[in-house]
Amino acid sequence: MGIFVAFFKWRISTALVKMSSPDTKDTSTARAMWTVSIAGELWFALMWVLDQLPKMQPVRRAIDVAALDESLLPTIDVFVTTADPEKEPPLVTANTILSILAADYPAEKLTCYVSDDGGALLTREAVAEAARFAGLWVPFCRKHGVEPRNPEAYFSPGAASVHVGAKARSVTRGDYKGRAWPELSRDRRRVRREYEELRLRIDALQAGDMWRQRWSMANGSCWRRGTTEDHAGVVQVLIGPPSRTPQVGVSTVVDGTNLMDLSSVDQRIPAVVYLCREKRHGRAHHRKAGAMNALLRASAVLSNAPFILNLDCDHYVNNSEALRAGVCLMLDGGGSDVAFVQFPQRFDGVDPADRYANHNRVFFDCTELGLDGLQGPIYVGTGCMFRRTALYGVDPPRWRPHGGTGMDDAAATKADLFGFSTPFLRSVRVVLNQSSEQWNTTSPPCLFDGAEIGEATALVSCGYEDRTAWGREIGWMYGTVTEDVATGLCLHRRGWRSAYCTTAPDAFRGTAPLNLTDRIHQVLRWAAGSLEIFFSRNNALRTGRLHPLQRVAYLNTTVYPFTSIFLVVYCTFPVIPLLATNATAGTFSMGTPPSATYIAFLTALMLTLAMVAVLEVRWSGITLGEWWRNEQFWMVSATSAYLAAVVQVALKVASGKEISFKLTAKQPTMSSGAGVKERFAELYAVRWTVLMVPPAVVLAVNVTSMVVAIEGGQWRNGPAAVLAMVFNAWVVVHFYPFALGLMGRWSKTLSPLLLLIAVFTIRLLCFILHLHML
Numbered sequence: 046m047g048i049f050v051a052f053f054k055w056r057i058s059t060a061l062v063k064m065s066s067p068d069t070k071d072t073s074t075a076r077a078m079w080t081v082s083i084a085g086e087l088w089f090a091l092m093w094v095l096d097q098l099p100k101m102q103p104v105r106r107a108i109d110v111a112a113l114d115e116s117l118l119p120t121i122d123v124f125v126t127t128a129d130p131e132k133e134p135p136l137v138t139a140n141t142i143l144s145i146l147a148a149d150y151p152a153e154k155l156t157c158y159v160s161d162d163g164g165a166l167l168t169r170e171a172v173a174e175a176a177r178f179a180g181l182w183v184p185f186c187r188k189h190g191v192e193p194r195n196p197e198a199y200f201s202p203g204a205a206s207v208h209v210g211a212k213a214r215s216v217t218r219g220d221y222k223g224r225a226w227p228e229l230s231r232d233r234r235r236v237r238r239e240y241e242e243l244r245l246r247i248d249a250l251q252a253g254d255m256w257r258q259r260w261s262m263a264n265g266s267c268w269r270r271g272t273t274e275d276h277a278g279v280v281q282v283l284i285g286p287p288s289r290t291p292q293v294g295v296s297t298v299v300d301g302t303n304l305m306d307l308s309s310v311d312q313r314i315p316a317v318v319y320l321c322r323e324k325r326h327g328r329a330h331h332r333k334a335g336a337m338n339a340l341l342r343a344s345a346v347l348s349n350a351p352f353i354l355n356l357d358c359d360h361y362v363n364n365s366e367a368l369r370a371g372v373c374l375m376l377d378g379g380g381s382d383v384a385f386v387q388f389p390q391r392f393d394g395v396d397p398a399d400r401y402a403n404h405n406r407v408f409f410d411c412t413e414l415g416l417d418g419l420q421g422p423i424y425v426g427t428g429c430m431f432r433r434t435a436l437y438g439v440d441p442p443r444w445r446p447h448g449g450t451g452m453d454d455a456a457a458t459k460a461d462l463f464g465f466s467t468p469f470l471r472s473v474r475v476v477l478n479q480s481s482e483q484w485n486t487t488s489p490p491c492l493f494d495g496a497e498i499g500e501a502t503a504l505v506s507c508g509y510e511d512r513t514a515w516g517r518e519i520g521w522m523y524g525t526v527t528e529d530v531a532t533g534l535c536l537h538r539r540g541w542r543s544a545y546c547t548t549a550p551d552a553f554r555g556t557a558p559l560n561l562t563d564r565i566h567q568v569l570r571w572a573a574g575s576l577e578i579f580f581s582r583n584n585a586l587r588t589g590r591l592h593p594l595q596r597v598a599y600l601n602t603t604v605y606p607f608t609s610i611f612l613v614v615y616c617t618f619p620v621i622p623l624l625a626t627n628a629t630a631g632t633f634s635m636g637t638p639p640s641a642t643y644i645a646f647l648t649a650l651m652l653t654l655a656m657v658a659v660l661e662v663r664w665s666g667i668t669l670g671e672w673w674r675n676e677q678f679w680m681v682s683a684t685s686a687y688l689a690a691v692v693q694v695a696l697k698v699a700s701g702k703e704i705s706f707k708l709t710a711k712q713p714t715m716s717s718g719a720g721v722k723e724r725f726a727e728l729y730a731v732r733w734t735v736l737m738v739p740p741a742v743v744l745a746v747n748v749t750s751m752v753v754a755i756e757g758g759q760w761r762n763g764p765a766a767v768l769a770m771v772f773n774a775w776v777v778v779h780f781y782p783f784a785l786g787l788m789g790r791w792s793k794t795l796s797p798l799l800l801l802i803a804v805f806t807i808r809l810l811c812f813i814l815h816l817h818m819l
């Protein structure tokens with residue numbers, strides 16, 4: 046930072062001298078150039094500082110799951126969201142549900158809620174199939190202690206665990222020391238066969254659904270419950286709450302044959318509730334945030350667990366102890382101020398080179414750990430455990446005047462806050478007044494009877510939230526497509542803390558977009574959502590109980606897309622002097638070498654920045670390769686998605702045009718036989734979007750200018766020209782993954798060759814141009 050200050054002092058004073066010097070011919074151009082470049086440098090420096098400051102006190106937590114008192118485990122509600130059976134294959138959702146039901150947690154203390162925003166019969170049927178298969182899968186997992194408990198990942202570990210930096214986890218004989226190996230292999234074969242049938246049934250459902258859709262279109266009738274955007278609310282209990290005591294000693298008998306010996310295995314399955322909130326044309330449904338709030342209310346009148354785990358439909362439980370790990374941090378000393386425990390996001394099926402930086406290691410293994418030392422990590426949408434009371438808009442214990450519930454009883458009954466539902470308000474009061482000793486012992490037995498289901502259905506009607514504080518002060522926040530960051534920010538502003546929980550093996554794993562277009566659209570949504578937060582009343586500058594550095598971090602996460610404006614300009618800068626004709630050459634004085642001071646500053650800055658980066662990489666354990674991918678993809682996103690986000694948000698501010706939530710297509714589960722070629726076919730799919738134009742232009746311009754410089758021998762003009770060319774090259778290498786993306790299938794085999802051909806073609810063109818100009 047010292048070097049930065051000295052640099053800017055020198056740079057600005059030099060600029061002022063240069064601009065007023067009589068040698069400068071074209072003063073207005075010179076002034077504009079100096080202003081823009083200094084503004085850009087100031088912005089980059091500011092961004093670097095905002096990025097570094099919150100990393101001052103990184104924390105790494107160690108969790109001892111064994112220390113938990115079994116009898117004191119609190120109840121947990123798991124929320125799974127899905128919105129479109131076409132982009133989110135029902136089989137993926139089914140697998141996620143199975144992994145939750147089989148998690149290592151007492152069955153009577155776990156309830157799984159599935160929200161289907163698409164209102165699709167197909168999704169409901171697939172969830173019901175999964176619930177049925179759970180009767181076999183869950184006891185099997187318990188009996189043999191298998192990992193991971195997602196059947197797809199368990200039966201085809203190879204297909205799931207191709208990713209950089211982690212060892213593939215597969216079941217080996219050693220994992221089951223002391224257990225009956227022949228019995229495992231026999232049971233496994235049986236369960237596998239049943240699982241294959243489940244897959245086939247879900248495939249058939251999907252095929253049938255497509256056929257039905259086509260049929261109904263042709264006949265003008267509708268087989269669905271409604272459309273994605275217009276349907277009634279539904280709450281259905283697919284598996285009722287289990288008994289409070291373990292049920293052992295029975296064997297699973299299917300078609301008269303004994304499938305598995307379960308004489309010493311608890312056979313109970315956690316409850317499963319399917320939920321589809323009402324949607325009507327012309328009514329805002331607030332995307333995922335709306336779905337989460339519907340889940341929050343409906344679950345309150347059913348199981349009303351004090352803790353909530355939020356998983357996207359593709360993020361499954363990969364470590365069966367994950368729930369316990371989350372509970373550890375919640376019940377820990379000082380844990381009562383923790384509103385949420387965020388787990389790192391890990392991904393299956395990303396190409397081994399992680400071309401589009403899907404793993405995001407720098408964020409998940411460095412930034413989030415840094416924040417944990419302040420007030421806690423940012424909430425990133427999935428793999429996060431919440432404290433229910435925190436979502437009801439109350440203050441954390443450390444900010445309560447007399448250690449009360451944080452909200453007086455009168456407020457808790459206010460209908461203008463929570464809406465009109467007596468059972469719901471009662472449930473709110475119950476959780477607010479519960480002490481931690483009551484979480485498991487005195488909670489009333491869940492019945493899930495007709496009246497409760499009726500109430501839950503009323504709570505997911507689309508008019509329920511009218512004239513209430515939902516989405517503003519209570520629950521998940523509205524008004525942005527990144528409801529996660531906004532919700533976390535609001536909780537932190539109230540003074541709540543959060544905690545980061547890394548486990549080995551990874552707690553949860555999900556899928557990531559494989560092709561460039563999908564990935565850029567995802568980054569676009571995040572960037573636009575961030576800017577939406579910055580321009581909303583929720584922004585990081587508003588007063589509250591944020592730790593000062595936490596505020597800096599939130600400022601950083603909400604303003605970063607502006608970088609694009611400076612970056613695009615900056616990346617085209619060195620081109621100007623190189624392409625300048627003789628007439629304008631004087632302005633840029635290519636002949637004068639850069640001063641020794643400038644070179645010294647540049648070297649010092651580059652060296653210290655690199656040093657900090659290396660320290661960071663070493664500390665967090667990520668590889669240099671992962672760090673470099675991150676840098677490269679940052680440049681690609683900044684010139685495409687961030688720029689588009691700025692435009693989108695400008696349009697929204699100016700004309701009120703809402704930003705859409707483009708769902709990320711989830712990778713279908715792969716059959717175990719699929720080879721690498723099929724698996725990464727998506728990686729090579731090329732789909733052009735306007736978003737790719739700016740990075741393509743920046744890349745082309747830099748390559749051209751470099752080639753022209755070589756062709757015209759401009760590098761002979763001295764160090765300034767050479768420096769400009771080095772900058773050119775620096776820009777170009779950042780766009781390597783982008784260029785590969787554009788090459789599609791060719792990139793796999795021909796990438797270096799094609800690059801050479803491209804360079805030579807451009808060279809040839811330049812040469813012809815050159816002759817023409819002469």
Ligand SMILES: O=c1ccn([C@@H]2O[C@H](COP(=O)(O)OP(=O)(O)O[C@H]3O[C@H](CO)[C@@H](O)[C@H](O)[C@H]3O)[C@@H](O)[C@H]2O)c(=O)[nH]1
Pocket residue numbers: 126127128129133160162331332333336356357358359425426427526527528529567570571574706707708709710
């Ligand atoms: O109207 C909607 C839209 C989305 N979803 C669900 O939201 C989740 C996230 O959608 P996805 O397309 O997978 O977004 P990603 O970019 O992969 O997700 C990250 O970023 C989002 C915010 O932009 C967060 O909501 C996510 O939790 C987080 O994983 C999925 O389960 C969807 O089913 C809904 O339930 N209703």
Ligand SMILES: [Mn+2]
Pocket residue numbers: 357359555556709
């Ligand atoms: Mn996702």
